[in-house]
Amino acid sequence: MRALPQQRPLRRAGAPAAARPWPRPAGARPGAAVAAAAVATAVAAPPAVANDMGVGDVPRGETAGAVALMEGITLQVGERDLLQEVDWKLMPGHRVGLVGANGAGKSTLLRAMAGLRTIQAGRLVVAPKVELGYLSQTAVSGSTRTVWEEARSQMHAxxxxxxxxxxASHAMAAGDVSAADDLASSQEAFEAAGGFDADxxxxxxxxxxxxxxxxWHRSCTEFSGGWQMRIALARLLLSDAGQAASKGAAxxxxxxxxxxxxxxxxxxxxWLAGFLSASGGTLVLVSHDEALLQGACDRIVEVRGKKLHHYVGNYERFIELRAERESQAAATAAATAAEIERLEGFVARFGAxxxxxxxxxxxxxxxxxxxDAAPEAPAASSGAGPGDARKVTLKLPTPPPCFTxxxxxxxxxxxxxEPGEGRTPIVSGVNAVIQKGQRVLVLGPNGAGKSxxxxTVGGGLAPWEGRVKLGEGAKLGVFSQDLAQELxxxxxxxxxVSERAREVDATITLEKCRQALGALGLTGSMAMQTIGSLSGGEKARVALAVFALVPANVLLLDEASNHLDAATIDVLTGALRDFAGTIIAITHNRAFAESLNATHVLRVSGGSAALSVNGGLRDADFDHAPPAAPVSSNGNGSGGNNGSGVGGSGAQGGAKGKGKGKKGGSKVKAAPAPAAAPAAAAAPARPAAAAVTAAAAAPKEAPRKRTTLSWAERTEYEKLCKSLEKGRSEQAVLEARVAAASADPSKRGELEAASAALGAAAARVEEMELRWLELAELAGDL
Incomplete structure (x- = not known):
């Protein structure tokens, strides 16, 4: 295993003199940390924060104690008003989830706060001394540094x-005794900036x-777009903006x-939900991931009806409060309308x-x-999710014929x-045959090689070894996790959309392309905007419009639910369920995975991949624990636990929030802080007998209960529903025959035959009901 990036140890004053890299000269102040040498990545003047953290010319001004202040702002994109006369006072320590439908203006508002675009009216300012960091949907490191170096590159202080x-150390080495004060003050600044805890x-x-x-030691250029996003996220969390956010002040x-x-x-x-929740910092988070919103945020701001609607509490509380507000508003509007109607009737009858x-x-x-004072009826919300209701439809074309x-x-x-000397493939030895009509889920931990x-299957990468053979007539449709950003x-x-569709079918008209975009919510002038001016979710809808126009019999989906709101995900999964072709899908979204009714699962891990019939999805297919942060005693890595978890410093070890989320999976819980790793590393090996005893005494983990049906079980379940209905009808007919025969003594023989048939029918129905109950419980229908 490789060591951490090379740094000489940093020790506190008070260590034995032989252990100190520098002697303390006369006049140097005790108690300051002493540094060994500058890290290779340190520079005398770090880059400007305004560029490094993805922000532009941030509007600064007096905020009356708030971190950011908005007064009567209006935001437009093209001819559309996204927000009209909006007010918002973001106070220190608020962790805000900004939610709404795709295209409502969430990302646009964030860009305005980051100084990357202007507002059309009103006033938007950020407090003068606030460190600001911005992570966009397309944030890519773009660096040739190693992951470790890039992650620490914005720790400017x-x-x-x-x-x-x-x-100062070089000056002292050259005999300049006056540099001792500079060294001591810089050591104190290093300690104040968390330098001793940084690794x-x-x-x-x-x-x-x-x-x-x-x-940690690989170049950022070796990582795919998804991993580059993680590097950018790590850089933000560790930056001065991320660390200063926890101070909770303007x-x-x-x-x-x-x-x-x-x-x-x-x-x-x-982990991220726990980190953000425990940090106590000021945060504005745009996300469709309900698990993250539930765990990380203490208030929700919904973009709906071109306004901002504020709710105090986590995501579940927001759903409850919004329902209450809408009910009250609807009742008030109805009562006012009734009173207006009564007064109009009086005036009409008696005015003359x-x-x-x-x-x-x-x-x-x-x-x-x-x-004049009548309240407006509340704007329609999109079902259980946030934002404006917007009808979205998607119908995939009939797949062309192909071989089995x-x-x-x-x-x-x-x-x-390219394969080269000393380089190993991410995954190897893969043998599989995928047939027409199969639905294959590709599951495995991050970095296992799924994407x-x-x-490689889709032709975007050449195989290092072996062969990918497409069957006769196979036509691939690809939707990658970065496709929306690659447009x-x-x-x-x-x-x-028209150009892509006509590459396959020259008879497709411009009107048909407009209809495909309109069905996905991109209506009117939105279809005539440049793709770059659209939000991430709207870009994904442009890609889906191409999907809806270009026939394919094999769909390759890599995290297709990324960037999409809940309503669009439901529409996409519905279209995929109706699709008669082959689907191969990668997803971390459990609800999306379960909705596909997969026939097979391709599990990728440990450098290999195996295809098997879907026997039901389990928690372990989606909950892949992150690797523990390694520990080093030489000042590198994650040494010096000090009671915190791998989640970060001190209080940042775990989450406070709980909740369920469609996009995030199951409940968000704090990861327990690991035991002090240095002590564990230093512990002597136990005798084998002691180890066996300890293993026997350790409580066994309860087997995980299945919560989904396999493909065969789902087919059986659907057939059982029909068979039960038929069986009950037969039973009712036999009961009527028994009743009629029992009333006529001359039909004794018919009564015996009907009674025997009724008993057999009742037994069959009972057996089917027991099996139906078992499958219904697994399917979550009970």
Whole structure:
């Protein structure tokens, strides 16, 4: 196993003199940390924060104690108003989940707060001393550093102190005794910036986000887009903005995060929720992941009806409060409408009568006031999810005919780049035959090679070894996790969809392409916007429109639910259920996986992949624990646990929030802090007998209960429903025959035959009911 990035040890003053890399000169202040040498990545003047953290010219101004302040702002994209006259006072320590339907303006608002776009009206300012960091949906490291170096690259306060220690130490080595004060002050600045704890925090964050220790030393350029997003996320969490956010003051920090979980599995989502919740920092988080919103946020702001609606509490509480508000608003609007109708009736009946003229005039004034003050009916919400209701439909084309065997993998080995000396494939020895009509779920932990293997199957990567053979007539349709971002950003959405569709079928009209976009919610002028001006979810809908127009009989889906809101995911899964072709899908979204009714599962792990019939999905298929942060006694890695978990520093070891989430999987819980690793590492090996005794005494983990049906069981379940209905009808007919025969003594023989048949029918129905109950419980229908 490789060592951490080379750094000389940093020790506190008070260590034995022989252990100190520098002697303390006369006049140096005791109690300051002493640094060995500057880290290779330290520089005298770090890059400007405004560029490094993805932010532009952030609007600064007086906020009256708030971290950020909005007064009457309006945001537009093209001809559309996304927000109109919005007010918001974001206070220190608020952890806000910004939710809404795709295209509601969430990402646009975040970009305005980050200084990356202007507002059309109103005032938006961030407090002058706030450190601000922004993670966009397409945040890619773009660095040639190693993962470790990139993750620590925005810890500017620590890097400045580190560079100052280097300068002072060289000056002292050259005989400049006056540099002692500079060295002492820089050591104190290094300690104040968390320098002595930095390696543990870096290791904890990288481990929590799923990076193995070996990956810490690889160049960022070796990672796919999904892993590059994780690197950017780690960099933000460790940056001055991320660390200052936990100070909870208008002079602290603010993190703006746009869909950070699009490339995270459920274990990493749980870790991130715990990290953000325990940090106590100021945060604005755009996400469709209900598990993350539930675990990380203490308030929700919903973008709906071009306004911001504020709710205090976690995501589940937001759903409850919104339902209550809508009910109250609807009742108030109905009562007001009824009163208006009553007054209008009075005025109409008595307005012309002299005896009632004064009363009619009085009612008319009341009516006018009531009309002016009448509350609007609440804007429709999209079912159980956040945001405006928007009808979205998707129907995939009929798959073209093809041979039974559509894909055959013969000893396939796959990896990124070109195979070379000393390089090993991510996955190898893959043999599988996938047939027409099969639905294959590709499952496994992050980094196991799922996306690499799927890209190899789809022709995006050449196999390192072996062969990928497509069957006669096989036509592939590919939807990758980065497809929405790989679209040509300068092209008009309608023109791009039309061009792609006509490559396959020249008879497809522009109107049909417009209808496909409109069915997915991109109506009117939205279809004429450039793809780059659309939100992440809207870009995904452009890609889905191509899917809806170009026939394919094999669909390769890599995290197809990324960027999509709950309503669009439901529509997509419905279209996939109705699709008669072959589907091969990678997903970390359990609800999405279960909705596909997979016939087979391709499990990828440990450098290999095996295809098997789906015998039911289990928790272990989605909950892959992140690797523990390794420990080092030389100041590198995650040494010096100090009672914290791998989740970060001190209080950042676990989550406080709980909850269920469609996109995030099961409940969000805090990961328990591991025992002090240095002590464990130093513990002597136990005798074999003691180990056996301890193993026997340790409580055994209860077997995980299945919560889904296998393909065969689901087929049986569907048939049972029909058979039960038929069996009960037969039983009712036999009961009527027995009743009729028992009333006529001359039909004794018929009565005996009917009674025997009724007994057999009742036994069959009872047996089917017992089996139906068993399957219904597994299916979650009871």
């Amino acid at each position: 620590m890097l400045r102190a580190e560079a100052a220690m280097e300068v 543990r925090r870096i290791g904890g964050v990288l481990a929590g986000l799923g990076f193995s220790r070996e990956q 002079s602290g920090g603010l993190m703006l995060m746009d869909e950070p979980t699009n490339h995270l599995d459920s274990a990493a989502v749980k 009568k002299a005896s009632k003229a004064s009363q009619a005039q009085s009612r008319q004034k009341q009516l006018e006031k009531l009309r 065997d559509v894909i055959e993998l013969q000893g396939v080995a796959a990896g990124w780049g 690499t293997l799927l890209k 040509p950003q300068d092209r008009v959405a309608l023109e791009y």
